[in-house]
Amino acid sequence: MGAIDGKGFINRINQIGAEIWFDGEKIDGKISEHPAFKGLLQTKAALYDMQQNHDLKNMMTFLSHKSGQPVGLSYMQPKTKEDLIKRRKMIEHWARYTGGIMGRSPDYLNTVLMSFASSVPFLKGKENCFPDHLQAFYEYAMENDLSFTHTFISPQVNRSQVYFERNKEPITAKVIATNEIGIVVKGARLLATQGGLTDEVLVFSVGKILLNEDEAFAFSIPSNTRGLKFICRDTFVGGDSSFNHPLSSRYDEMDSIVVFDNVLVPWNRVFYYNNQEVAEDFISRSSFHHFAKHQVVTRQIVKTEFLLGIAELIVETINIRGYQHIQEKMSEIIIGLETMKALLERSENNATIDEWGYMRPDIAPLKVAGTLFPKIYPRFTEIIQLIGASGMISLPTENAFHSTIADDLHQYLQGASKPAEERVKIFRLAWDLTMSAFGTRQTQYERYFFGDPIRLASDLYNSYPTADYARQVGRFLQLETEE
């Protein structure tokens, strides 16, 4: 089968018919026609179409060693720096189509699954671990171009530091039984982005320290598995008009709570379970962080370029280039962009082959980028609001431009270098990215992409060779206790 196209994707998702709850109702009929989902699904279809586009095929796919078919390039396991760069270019290309806004374009979780598969040997011989299942599933997913959602956050009942769940009925998803067919999971996970809109749900845990044994698992199941329910948040699609809502009309990825109502996961889909140590170590010792961050940082750079372009368009439109404070704000975005690019480049330059033969990008600059972006992205959205100022508020709709009042709008909303309609388009884009419900969800999403910022800072410090630098200073001071 190999790499699919948009039509194939849409058909498959419609057929799956996962149990999705939206505003108190279970969705019936074609999901691809539902107002809250159609824009997003069309956008994803457009991404898949690139895989079949004659000019792009070489960039977007590679030939499977197994089937000889072209398969999605984000499934490729890199063995050289050139492979890494190929991966990055493919990721960039998809990211550019949405201005870096689609956080869960298919390459993200494809990359995660690829990183897991690249660390299969780690699981060998460990209790309750099934490296062969993982390897086989990776190949199956690649050959069939499966798409994924995943979910790694437990319900936020009580975030105090010493909380242990004591409820009778599980809240956090747990293995409550095993049988011949597989493991039985009950409970919930939060924030499955695009939940129900993908072929599969990949379930595993990251960085939770007080992980219970029965929460220590990794598996993947089809979205329409019996007992699996997706409960959506409110939609952030502002409407159909891409004039009024240039982003939300097309890119609202939807987030949902995933309920596991005694879901039976067959053994061949279980990668490991009931092994707390492996659950922690696999994530930290595999190439998960390396490849996932490489994908994310690439997309975030494209997004920063998009932001810089919007900011510059506003500056041009109302002719404010001459102001010192505008120059400072613009230079802040430039500093962010160059920094992110330099960090990504450094991670590729200093990539090394891991113990299993794959080329891992250097993790330190990627961690830095991953710690930085959650701080600078919200600031960039603030800068756009500060540059747009009062102009961000009084924005009429597409219909107004097609009404008898249009002449007034053309006269009174003209920009220094743009007609009124273009000016309103530009400001509506800026608004949709930074001030609509869609836009603020983007901000919150980038802020927490890799989890708690405080934990990220600790992890960066704890994994960095600061002792080397201390030793150098120790020698400078001729301390006897530092060699």
Added chain:
Amino acid sequence: MGAIDGKGFINRINQIGAEIWFDGEKIDGKISEHPAFKGLLQTKAALYDMQQNHDLKNMMTFLSHKSGQPVGLSYMQPKTKEDLIKRRKMIEHWARYTGGIMGRSPDYLNTVLMSFASSVPFLKGKENCFPDHLQAFYEYAMENDLSFTHTFISPQVNRSQVYFERNKEPITAKVIATNEIGIVVKGARLLATQGGLTDEVLVFSVGKILLNEDEAFAFSIPSNTRGLKFICRDTFVGGDSSFNHPLSSRYDEMDSIVVFDNVLVPWNRVFYYNNQEVAEDFISRSSFHHFAKHQVVTRQIVKTEFLLGIAELIVETINIRGYQHIQEKMSEIIIGLETMKALLERSENNATIDEWGYMRPDIAPLKVAGTLFPKIYPRFTEIIQLIGASGMISLPTENAFHSTIADDLHQYLQGASKPAEERVKIFRLAWDLTMSAFGTRQTQYERYFFGDPIRLASDLYNSYPTADYARQVGRFLQLETEE
């Protein structure tokens, strides 16, 4: 007539029938029943009802010296510190009803008109100035409890520093002719909040340096004056449900572009025109800034209390009080609140009688508060997002809680100290204040309430007695050039 109640207000606004354009259509029928406006008008009606409430009447009104009728207390010209405090308590009371969110509750522009009237003598004997018109109009407005919108921003065509409008047709509203009946105005103004939803439109300019002679005017006209059009932005009402949209369903004040299509302003409504010097000096030498800022800072304090309450509810709900970074964030809001309160208190303590006999609050602390709030308010909304974290995203709707999926929600969304439904209510409120289109418009609104922050900083510096402190240091250093 005197102070009105809610019903009287609604009837009057429906009768006025201003020309309001919304999403390309002219509004027909009762404005009080239109989905984009009904919530706001009901909220305003509730405010007016307090004027007739037996228990509150004494706090909300005072007896007119002229008619002997109870009239709205925000119209009162303060002559003592007690008067100032009475005004503040009245303002607080109205502000509390909306958590300080309604920026243009009627007391704001009542206060502005009162401050103008309190400086009537300044206009005496000056060219093209009509102090008697202003005095008479103030009394008329007070006795009839008129409500106002106003508009002081010119279209943002070109914000470069040296821009002079050269269009043939005016863009910025201008006096293009005068005749026996009055002055003729053509052009537009931006950002009339509640435009078309008030009895009158008060038009004047603040702080524009390159003011042209024909833009130098102040007047008030009924909202239904011939040639006057209000072109609305998109609505930020999220829907009718106050569970889903606790704020936007009730408080979206709407902003509009005001078009003056050869509007004839009768002479008795013109306070001054074609006098650039007066246009600048009246604003800076009258008590406008004193009383307007006194009203605004009072409301902003109430809003800060509301924010602090929301933040604390989140902390309680998910039990995160023990985290050091939560404590720091909460203390930031507390510092802001105590600081704003202290500045307001200082402005009242140090109030002085002005040359025309009115008790002006001290302006320096109010300017400081007015410079501070645009910085701390956005930070407070960010703090709420940081405290709420991922919990701000996955919020189901009211309908979901009344559907067959409700049990799952009750189980998986429960908080440490609150049932799921209350938890969702709290987070939805936090979301509506900081992340909905309604909420981000609030943030932008507070950021620019008193105009360009850079100009505010310059003005604060230039009006502050820094030379006195320099002189003290000069004496410390025994400099000969400092006496």
Added chain:
Amino acid sequence: MGAIDGKGFINRINQIGAEIWFDGEKIDGKISEHPAFKGLLQTKAALYDMQQNHDLKNMMTFLSHKSGQPVGLSYMQPKTKEDLIKRRKMIEHWARYTGGIMGRSPDYLNTVLMSFASSVPFLKGKENCFPDHLQAFYEYAMENDLSFTHTFISPQVNRSQVYFERNKEPITAKVIATNEIGIVVKGARLLATQGGLTDEVLVFSVGKILLNEDEAFAFSIPSNTRGLKFICRDTFVGGDSSFNHPLSSRYDEMDSIVVFDNVLVPWNRVFYYNNQEVAEDFISRSSFHHFAKHQVVTRQIVKTEFLLGIAELIVETINIRGYQHIQEKMSEIIIGLETMKALLERSENNATIDEWGYMRPDIAPLKVAGTLFPKIYPRFTEIIQLIGASGMISLPTENAFHSTIADDLHQYLQGASKPAEERVKIFRLAWDLTMSAFGTRQTQYERYFFGDPIRLASDLYNSYPTADYARQVGRFLQLETEE
């Protein structure tokens, strides 16, 4: 005896002859003539002289109820708001003499002792507590105008969160024995500012949570008590010239490590000991924080005025008032100054009588000021460096202005509005306050005046009535779990 003058003070300190170690040598001879101490002691003498100055006497002293003598006003126990304001004016007056720079002018610890005495009833009937000793000592200190240093920081061996001292020999000062004459103390305390330069050393603990029983005490002993040693840091006096070193030549307060080498503290000087609960509660329930913070905030306001004056002198001297970024920086200082003033004013306005009959200023605004100043003061010193820019570096000395090269200096270092010599004086002052070893110690000192900033933030949050605000929002949302 009553309030002393400068000469009396100098004589007394010289006679005391505490054991002070400076740069590896024990100080011999008159301390008032030692280059590291003479400037400071002369400054303190000038402060005491004000108590005998005919014009100031009424402001600086009050008549002791006991002796009928005029005694230092900082010893006065306030019973009315007028008393509070009297205290504040006295504090301001002393602070102005040094631009608010002398952090440990005598009024600071006089105030502390006064606050202790005002809470004497708290100690009544508690184990190992001697309220009568405290009351008698307060009266004795007041009548003799004793001056104090104090010390409340334990050695910083190991600041990890779970450290318990396990050394055989005590490091932190402890009660190691008691006998008929008193308690025996061994160990050290850090950072006694002006250690050895005062009549007495007041020893107690603040806010240490893991306080051991044997570290839980409060007492006062003469600086020349046997076994008491003061080990000084390096001097920060830059030299004698007040042109070159306008601040350090006069105000370097010196900090020292205090060693208790089996010091015997007589019973009549012990206020409490070996009572951990009292040690914590006395500090938190007495008026210590109220009065100490009232003194400190008053001084910090004077210091901010001094800083603002210096900044303004620089602006004038090199004529940079027109720059937007200068205006913003100056307005930042103004915002800080008005805020501090407003908070102090609010604390006085809302002062209340405590259970023992004394008028305590409201603590919340003082805590806010105490949390704010450690952040804004370092920023203000940075602003001065940013305003002075490269001009802060190339500053010639007084001798250069009296040499044959003087003409070149007059020509090339002239300012826009000042001759070269005055310009250099101004910049040297700015440098000495923000960039000399003296100045950076000032910055560090203000940063940590009330201890760990993180603890301050927690304490502010935990003592603030946030639940009230949560309840209001609960009512707004009609939550059933909030009444």
Added chain:
Amino acid sequence: MGAIDGKGFINRINQIGAEIWFDGEKIDGKISEHPAFKGLLQTKAALYDMQQNHDLKNMMTFLSHKSGQPVGLSYMQPKTKEDLIKRRKMIEHWARYTGGIMGRSPDYLNTVLMSFASSVPFLKGKENCFPDHLQAFYEYAMENDLSFTHTFISPQVNRSQVYFERNKEPITAKVIATNEIGIVVKGARLLATQGGLTDEVLVFSVGKILLNEDEAFAFSIPSNTRGLKFICRDTFVGGDSSFNHPLSSRYDEMDSIVVFDNVLVPWNRVFYYNNQEVAEDFISRSSFHHFAKHQVVTRQIVKTEFLLGIAELIVETINIRGYQHIQEKMSEIIIGLETMKALLERSENNATIDEWGYMRPDIAPLKVAGTLFPKIYPRFTEIIQLIGASGMISLPTENAFHSTIADDLHQYLQGASKPAEERVKIFRLAWDLTMSAFGTRQTQYERYFFGDPIRLASDLYNSYPTADYARQVGRFLQLETEE
């Protein structure tokens, strides 16, 4: 002759005997023995010694094409990326010797002169330009290993935006006459770091917009040229002890005002004069910024490593690794370090051959680094102060550790993982870098290394291809006015 060693350097500087004024006196005798200069000169000598060190020679020098002699590598004109990296390694090596603290190690101005020489063709055929003089002087300097100071700041009389000097006698150095022998210069320049301590003074202007014709020149003259005077600031050498003053005792570079008292610059040392356009264009179009910033950023990275090492030593010494806020602060330094490294790496990766055949590093990432470091360096010094906290203050001297009080110090100042003496050494280093007069001058120096930060931000924005990004967004929005 070629690359010199330390002894050669010291002898040459002593022989030159420039006219240096220090504290009102003209320096007589060997400058290398003067307390204010000896430490610095010994440090420089140690750097030069590396050029003759057998193991380092290959890294520190290259063979002159002209003389065949080994000459200093910082004089090398790079033609390949490998050359660039060679240059960077040499720069790093010298920088490491002083922890990156010596801002004007000889490689800095060697690099500047090299960049000028690499752009010699630009001057060809232009009025008042002498490309041959520049080329010849570069070769002469290289072959003789000359060292330089330079000076590009005009006296700060009046920094207002529209200031024109109107004094009769020049203040800013100007060409006041020309004759057969050369040009005559009168006036002053500020901030010649190491002024009088180098062979030569290189004089040119950077980035001054209102440059007068007679201030538009570039030349180099020996430090002992008749009429040339260096007026020093006060010394920041704290003393001879490297225990007490580990940095200032060895690295105080001294800054001076340079007075040109009718200095005659011979024609063969004039590179251009009286040509305003060339003076501006040569700096912006030559490789000056590329190579100078490449040197500076390399050194700043070494300095950041030094800072990180100090911070880590403090953390270890008092065992505070476990604190969240410590981890955050440490991660801030790490983020800065990785970012600077990534930017430098990117500038090398993307280096390109310029029109005259030399390999220029990419300027954008270097500009970003040059805009970033002035903000992060002061923050890093603040972090060190915050980590060291009260421990930064009470630091006894070397003598104290050799006195009878030493036992007390050993007991009471011990650290968790270090004996007292080492702990004090570490803290003294931290203090000398961030809080001594030497250290704060370092901070101010890094803040302004490339001049006014606001101008840097404007320049970054104005040179960045933001229009490309605007165009991409224009296409996304299908704007007709953007192609």
